[in-house]
Amino acid sequence: MQQSITPQHEHEHHESMKVFGFWIFLMTDCILFACLFATFAVLRTHTDSPFTGNELFEIPGFTAETFILLTSSFTSGLATLAMNKGKVKPLIGWLAVTVLLGAAFIGLEINEFMKMVSEGATISTNAFLSSFYTLVSTHGLHVSVGIVWMIAIMIQLKKHGIQSVTKRKVQVMSLYWHFLDVVWIFLFTVVYLMGVM
Amino acid sequence: MKDFFVTGDPLIYGADAAIVVTVVAIVFVLTYFKKWRWLWREWITTVDHKKIGIMYIICSLLMLFRGGVDAILMRLQLAMPDTKFLESQHYNEIFTTHGTIMILFMAMPFMFALFNWVIPLQIGARDVAFPYLNALSFWLFFFGALLFNISFVIGGSPDAGWLAYPPLSELSHSPGVGENFYIWGIQISGIGSLASGINFLVTILKMRAPGMKLMKMPLFSWSVLASCITIIFTFPVLTVTLALLFVDRFFGAHIFTMDGGGNPMMYVNLIWMWGHPEVYIVVLPAFGIYSEVVSTFSKKKIFGYTSMVFSMMIISVLSYFTWVHHFFTMGAGADVNAFFAITTMAIGIPTGVKVFNWLFTMFRGRIRMTQPMLWTLAFVPCFLVGGATGVMLAVAPADYQYHNSYFLIAHFHQTLIGGVVFGYLAGLYYWWPKIFGFKLNDRLGKWAFWLWNIGFYVCFMPQYALGFMGMTRRVYTYGWDMGWAPYNLVSTVGAFLMGIGFVVQGWQIIYSIKRGERDLTGDPWNGRTLEWSIPSPPPVYNFAKIPEASEQDAWWEMKKKGIKPTATSYEAIHMPKNSGIPFLMSVCWFIAGFGLTFHWIWIGLAGLAGVGICLLARSFQYKTEYYIPAKEVSRIEAMYRRGA
């Protein structure tokens, strides 16, 4: 907090403040998801056959999504490790793998939604589906934003290499990505597993 | 076109004309005096917290004017029974915009103005933690407020109350675009508020001057800390609530609808989980201001500093556990109501403690009747009575009688005007010379003060009585039968007195710009905290040399010990560069909000894409800072010293 004011120190101080600020942002995002979960919890029974979770959700689909997202969290961890070793190429490589896995996840999710819609289960069918689509697609939107962001960081890494700013960006990005993973684990449990049970 | 513009009301045609004339006049003046470039360089792209604070203040005073006009129109309509001045629809729109504007577009920016003005100066920092984000917060607020306000002439104003309870605010009962304006106006500015909350929290936690431990920090900074924590915990709830309402209205979902299994009561719960802490968000900084003012103008250390800090933190925590008292009458069950009644009353305890501490700061002090002190002294009785009626309202069974009556209206106006507005005005008068370098005229200020105060009691005391007579809020008309007429008439007179008080304040500002007493010392009030150790208005970097602050009331101690804030040699100062992106990104948000309001999906998506491009553009910027060379710093400092 009270550092001597050399330019180098000041710069690092700024970068660490940004990471701290991002932690707080994640906390707010956490509250945002908590509210959506609460809404879902209230409305999840407000539906009639054939639009119940049991009849709509397909186990292989959401299991694959879960598996892919968990793996992407792992690869983003590998990216951070590469960064800490100061290796740019593996860093960009693992980020690319993470992006691809993220894209695959989004693809599967869109596929799942389209299937449900074709069965007549749309967002305006009933309260359960309204809260389901809102909750799951808010997470999906977060993942999509993360993908674009990660690509931007990869380009910047190529341009500037590993230095204090890019380092901070990768650090913050991976925090975000792990956070989405944690949210998904809750989604997987509360929405899908409890839905098919 | 007929659906696009609001037509058919002479009041609105008048406003249309006024808006066109004002815009033309502004464009003309800027062009004639060749000020466009100045406007862009000095203001629109600025990341300087002091300038951002000034822009917040201007907007918030404009919004106070708009909200005030709404209030006057309502009081005119209610002055006599069966008045035909406004129709029901128009009245409903006006009370909706009055409430929304006063809380979200007047109180919030006023509060952020004071955060911006004071926090970095008070903790000895050169700017906030994230200056670029700070600019973004302001422009998001600005365009959110703009979007909300244009509903007045385009598309139609929202009319479902300031919290827009569904199903009234759902498509089924409000098919127009008014509620969409409401949702997007608040949503866009709300993102800015949340960002400000994070920004100031990090600023306070990470950027304090060397030696300033948390428990040595000035109480205003503490109050901002408490307020920011509350913002961080509650604004996401608002974001979700409004987003869900929009999902209902835009995609035909059934989250809060009557049909399809939706649950409107969930909205009421969610919105008050934000709404109740929101009033503490705005009142806590006011408490901080009172603490600073009382201590300065009693020439005495604040009494019970530790108690003051703890009471604010208790209030901030308790504020999450009281939301149900806004709807005891939902009948959630005796156990729930009893719990929330007691938590609500419990908030009265730390608040009461603060009042005692303020009183005992004055006790054995030397009280100077300056303008900030006047407002503070007026606050104490006003807030005491407002707080007492608050405790009365917290008594759940009695609330079944007060709820939604004018008793409630009188209560929350008394806490919000007596607590928040008086506090912010005290802060405005207190820190004005710091930001602008001159004081606001005393004589006009006293006129305004008495008009406001007398007007306040004349306006709101009769409303308590009306509550006991069974008058409910939000009725646009009433009859002769219940005996409400005389009290309403008196109340209207009071509203006009307050309105005149506001006009006098406007005149006071204009007058003082020309003839206000200049302050060359930087410390016109004989202040106690660090902001008074630097010149007014402060140089762009605030502190040429970051001060050491090891004592509470650091500047007071420095003065006592004869330490001068000036230095003999300076170092280069690291500063953030200006940026146009916050402005452009907020314009894009505005376009997105406008498009989605009218269901013009492509415009909405284009706006959102613009937001994305702005975010990426910023991400690719690496040279966002610059240095002010040491020579330049010593030149500026020498200039200031010559001035003094």
Added chain:
Amino acid sequence: MKKLAMAKTSLLLLLSACLLAGCDKRFILLHPKGPVAQKEYDLIVLSAILCAIVVIPVLALLVFIVIRYRDKPGNKATYRPEWNESKWLEVFWWGIPIVIIGVLGFYTAKTTFALVKPPVTNVKPVTIQVTSLDWKWLFQYPDQKIATVNYAEIPAGVPVQFVLTSDAPMNSFWVPQLGGQEYTMPGMAMRLWLQADKPGTYYGSGANFTGKGFAHMKFKVVAKPQSEFLAWTKQVKKTAPALTKEGYEKLARQGLAEKTAFSSYPAGLFEEIVDKNGGKYMSHEMKHGHGHMHQHDEN
């Protein structure tokens, strides 16, 4: 400054004088006409007195301090700029509000639990189902199978159980002289006990904003002796028209309505209204009021 404080004190005194004396019959909250309103009134008075115990001395203290410690030449009052803490004073002013809130909290909880029960238990209560519509009130008498719009008649001295719902945006059912209000919510059936001690006509209104016609949602509750009440129900049964399904749909459309009575209504209308607005998804407890109220259903 002195003037300011004095003006405020006198205003306050005036207000509290008004409250305590209940100077005018038009202050209907202060003239309760039934046991529920009476209990609420007692709490209003208690809380006002407890608050006054703090507020009035503090105001006096403020006036005293401001006068005594003004910064003017020749002021001989003590000046101690460094005196900023006192453990005993702090204990004192944390203690006082805690005690007051404790007392008030106790009585609040007690009354809160009392009010979910019928005011008297030795008389068989009457049930009235209330539906708020845009912008009128529908009252159904499930025991007598009659219905009224924009007015209700009740027997005096008998506890009345109002069961509240809405087929429109949420409103609030309020008859101040008989007792406090409760929300009428779509998809729920909430219970509210009221009772009129004496025959009379009592003012009622919707208290939660519902749009354009909200200001006109006033109604009268007429309390009559039991025998006259019975005669009235018989009279309605005999002379009034029936409320049909279509009639209800017409009534439910947005607009104002005149006072009317109906000799009958479609069976199960009230339950149907609750169910279609989401009631069918609510747990039994939610739908029919909270557990504590529910216990007394069978009375």
